[in-house]
Amino acid sequence: MTRTLWRDHDWHLIHVDPQPPALHMALDEVLTHEVGTGRRPPTLRIWEWGGPAVVIGRFQSLRNEVDAEAARRHGIEVVRRVSGGGAMFIEPGNTITYSIYAPLSLIKGMSFQEAYAWMDAWTLEALGELGIKAWYQPLNDITSEGGKIAGAAQAHRGGAVLHHVTMAYDIDAAKMLDVLRIGREKLSDKGTQSAAKRVDPLRSQTGLPRDAIIDHMIATFRRLHGLSDDALRAYELAQAQVLAGEKFTTPAWTGDVP
Amino acid sequence: MHGEYKMPGGKLVVVDLALSDGCLAQVQVSGDFFLEPDDALHAIDAALEGQDAGADEHMLATAIRVQLAPGVMMYGVSPEAIAVAVRRAIDQGAAA
Numbered sequence: 001m002t003r004t005l006w007r008d009h010d011w012h013l014i015h016v017d018p019q020p021p022a023l024h025m026a027l028d029e030v031l032t033h034e035v036g037t038g039r040r041p042p043t044l045r046i047w048e049w050g051g052p053a054v055v056i057g058r059f060q061s062l063r064n065e066v067d068a069e070a071a072r073r074h075g076i077e078v079v080r081r082v083s084g085g086g087a088m089f090i091e092p093g094n095t096i097t098y099s100i101y102a103p104l105s106l107i108k109g110m111s112f113q114e115a116y117a118w119m120d121a122w123t124l125e126a127l128g129e130l131g132i133k134a135w136y137q138p139l140n141d142i143t144s145e146g147g148k149i150a151g152a153a154q155a156h157r158g159g160a161v162l163h164h165v166t167m168a169y170d171i172d173a174a175k176m177l178d179v180l181r182i183g184r185e186k187l188s189d190k191g192t193q194s195a196a197k198r199v200d201p202l203r204s205q206t207g208l209p210r211d212a213i214i215d216h217m218i219a220t221f222r223r224l225h226g227l228s229d230d231a232l233r234a235y236e237l238a239q240a241q242v243l244a245g246e247k248f249t250t251p252a253w254t255g256d257v258p
Numbered sequence: 259m260h261g262e263y264k265m266p267g268g269k270l271v272v273v274d275l276a277l278s279d280g281c282l283a284q285v286q287v288s289g290d291f292f293l294e295p296d297d298a299l300h301a302i303d304a305a306l307e308g309q310d311a312g313a314d315e316h317m318l319a320t321a322i323r324v325q326l327a328p329g330v331m332m333y334g335v336s337p338e339a340i341a342v343a344v345r346r347a348i349d350q351g352a353a354a
Contacts, residue, residue: 057290058293058296058299059287059288059289059290059291059292059293059296059299060288060289060290061272061274061286061288064272064274064288082296083292084290084291084292084293084296084333084334085290085292086269086290087290112292112331112333138267139267139268139269139292139333139334140292140334153292154292155294155296156294156295257286257288257299258286
């Protein structure tokens with residue numbers, strides 16, 4: 001396998017209506033597999049969230065990370081994703097999340113650190129065009145003068161790499177700290193004021209609505225790498241719905257690391 | 259018993275365990291690190307299960323290393339970092 005460049009691939013875009021959290025987890029697994037087999041072209045998927053969620057990393061302990069009672073009280077679904085990394089607190093509209101499904105050849109020969117920065121170079125460019133000076137902070141964060149913007153995670157499956165990123169648009173910090181246990185320590189660790197009511201680096205630094213930022217990111221990707229509009233195939237959605245029911249909503253998976 | 263260690267330049271490693279007859283039991287390693295393939299986590303837990311509670315960091319790291327299948331990739335975590343978190347769980351648990 002030789003190294004490929006972004007422009008060697010025919011990139012497709014999926015940006016569809018809001019979907020429930022567990023279906024997003026399942027779509028990542030299905031679409032990574034589809035790109036790995038070559039049945040689907042390399043794809044950028046922008047997520048829209050159908051409901052609030054805590055998404056924990058593949059190797060995180062459920063009880064150490066999540067205050068289950070608080071999650072229930074706020075009506076928040078807790079799901080475990082297929083990639084490592086840290087917990088995310090999601091409410092529809094409070095974050096921008098995307099996945100890139102690419103052949104492994106795109107990061108062939110790269111260290112983990114290089115591969116993360118490579119997969120998000122277009123994002124840094126898009127943010128720069130919106131007036132945010134952002135850079136990669138190893139291992140897997142995108143940060144800015146106004147604080148951390150995003151966390152990334154990769155997983156390798158078959159012949160494909162899944163690279164997904166969640167960016168903070170405008171997060172209710174109090175609710176997040178109510179639900180995430182580790183978040184309480186991490187925030188103090190990073191010098192963020194615990195009294196902060198919002199974690200809103202994208203909103204406060206661009207002054208733009210979330211949709212406008214997403215439109216600009218898509219335009220940047222399209223300009224740099226090429227991008228054709230696409231949709232989920234019916235069989236992809238059907239597979240993901242089965243997987244959401246049989247895996248990603250089950251206590252066995254969510255509690256795999258109890 | 260619970261121990262945590264933030265690997266320098268890496269991620270947070272968390273270990274929960276119990277002691278049974280002077281040996282590690284119910285070992286659970288967790289954290290916001292990255293492992294490929296993902297079932298390597300259960301191999302790591304299994305490698306630590308039954309280890310002597312007096313084992314030092316080097317012995318614990320070696321026990322993990324020999325158990326890992328060839329080709330396992332770790333990012334933001336290492337056998338040594340896990341061993342530190344295990345020792346912290348044991349020592350802090352003993353002090354509590």
